[in-house]
Amino acid sequence: MPSISVKVILSNRKEVLKWQIHPIIGNPSLSEFFHSLAIGQISPEVFINKDYQSFLLKAKIGNSLKDEFVDVNVQCELNEISQNFGNFVLFELQIPEDYQPVLQKEKDAFKVLISNSTQLSLPSFNYPKKPNKKDLLRQNIVAWIKNNNGGWKGKIAAESMGKSFVNDLLNAIWYVDTCGVEKMKGRAIHPPKEFEEFFYRSDPSSYKNARPNFDYDCLNRYANLLFGYLNAPWMENSQFTWLYPIVEKFTKCLNEYSTYLNVQRIEISENHQLEIPIRSIDDSISVKVYEGVRFFSNFQTKNIYDNLNNKLSTLPYWEVLDIEPFVPSEPRKKYTFIHNLPENIYLKFGIFRYSSGNSTFHACFLWRVDESLGIPTKNHQARALYQELTGDSSSATKKRT
Known part of the structure; x- marks a missing residue:
């Protein structure tokens, strides 16, 4: 939101408002801005005598306090004027010749x-x-x-x-x-x-x-x-x-x-501080076989998986491939990459995933599967595969009670 420095004086040079910075709300004219300021709409702490608000208003604008100020019509738009001539606006209220200030009674x-x-x-x-x-x-x-x-x-x-x-x-x-x-x-x-x-x-x-x-x-x-x-x-x-x-x-x-x-x-x-994992191995790993996709709905996404597809196609059946070199390093992108593998690999493949929770994959391996075979996966097979791939024998750990 743009802002300007404002000062208000009377034609007799009496200071009504010292230099202050105030925001420009919307696209007001100089006159509209002054009256919004005078009634407290712009800054609640500003108060200008109601009598003064009816005085003829003149305005000058400058680029700094040291520069010469230029007279400007109060109907001009403040945003445009401030951009061209500066952010310092001096408002001058012209005291009418017949103006008689209200006599204030002496107060205790x-x-x-x-x-x-x-x-x-x-x-x-x-x-x-x-x-x-x-x-x-x-x-x-x-x-x-x-x-x-x-x-x-x-x-x-x-x-x-x-x-x-x-x-x-x-x-x-x-x-x-x-x-x-x-x-x-x-x-x-x-x-x-x-x-x-x-x-x-x-x-x-x-x-x-x-x-x-x-x-x-x-x-x-x-x-x-x-x-x-x-x-x-x-x-x-x-x-x-x-x-x-x-x-x-x-x-x-x-x-x-x-x-x-x-x-x-x-x-x-x-x-x-626990000596055993919170999640059992059965809960932490997933082993599945997917049919390869025949048609790609998003070719831009397909390009992201090209290197992995090319590498996997060169491997013999059942040879395990660690996909870590192919995935993005940023955690969120890594999760998305692994999560979307079934929609972007064109060969029939098996996938082993180990995750400790919170959508974080700590290990992920793929292998080509003979398309003529169907392989059921049981928990004890998953544990054995986990131990073979990671070298971690904790799969024998009992579940936490």
């Missing part, structure tokens, strides 16, 4: 303090010139709180308690999104529907590293942080009654998934 200093401490406020954040996806998500969370009439009593509370809450909620959502919210949903653990708009933002495919896996300690830390806010005094205020059940549900989701990961971790650790 104590009443001013009371008013400031009870008025609802939202935390403000400093964003870079080009905010990233996480920065934009933070803006969306603040806007979400504002749109639901939430806020903290007083600017001090907003900048301390409010800012901490927004950052911790942001980091928890971003972590789940980066690791993959679909993994969590796959375990029938569903985050609050109110958070759906906040997911699918991180786009790990654009990162240099692969998508990270969920970590028990990280999930537990985020769950404990959010749980602490559920017990915070400000969460009991009326403006946050809508927020409590949402955060509570999300916290329970993090807890539930971290518990699942911990159980898995303990189970894997126990399995590694």
Whole structure:
């Protein structure tokens, strides 16, 4: 999402809004962008006096603060103008000659303090010139709180308690999104529907590293942080009654998934300490005979198996061929290659597969079969073949009880 640096002044040079970076949503004109900014639609923390909003609006644009700014018609499209002339926009509000500011009554200093401490406020954040996806998500969370009439009593509370809450909620959502919210949903653990708009933002495919896996300690830390806010005094205020059940549900989701990961971790650790395999040899191996295919439905896929087909065709019947040199090294592609062998070998062949589970093939051998023969395969034959091919005598191991 593109962004620009904005400053707003009056024609008497009084500063209304200091230089700030704000996102460009859609394709507005300069005038439309200013009025969206003035009423808080773009950035909740920005407020411009309603009286000023009716003043005649002028605009200038430049490539940097040091360059000379160029006058521009406020009806021009902001995206096009910013691309051609720069990302710094100075809005100037023309004060009418007959304008009379409303005379404010003198207020007692104590009443001013009371008013400031009870008025609802939202935390403000400093964003870079080009905010990233996480920065934009933070803006969306603040806007979400504002749109639901939430806020903290007083600017001090907003900048301390409010800012901490927004950052911790942001980091928890971003972590789940980066690791993959679909993994969590796959375990029938569903985050609050109110958070759906906040997911699918991180786009790990654009990162240099692969998508990270969920970590028990990280999930537990985020769950404990959010749980602490559920017990915070400000969460009991009326403006946050809508927020409590949402955060509570999300916290329970993090807890539930971290518990699942911990159980898995303990189970894997126990399995590694076993002296016998978890799966018996009978469960781990497969020996089958397939008729060769006569027609290939996908010639592009067929080419992948050409080398293997050519090698197998040169072997005498029953001579075993280890297919490891012919398969891709990447685990997922290796699994697909082996899984699709029956649809891509044109000779009648036998196949021996040994797998410890989790769709991982540790050994796979092929041999040509005389097309006039049919060979039944029994478990004791499979165990004998496994021992002959691998040299592993553990096939005599009893099943785990």
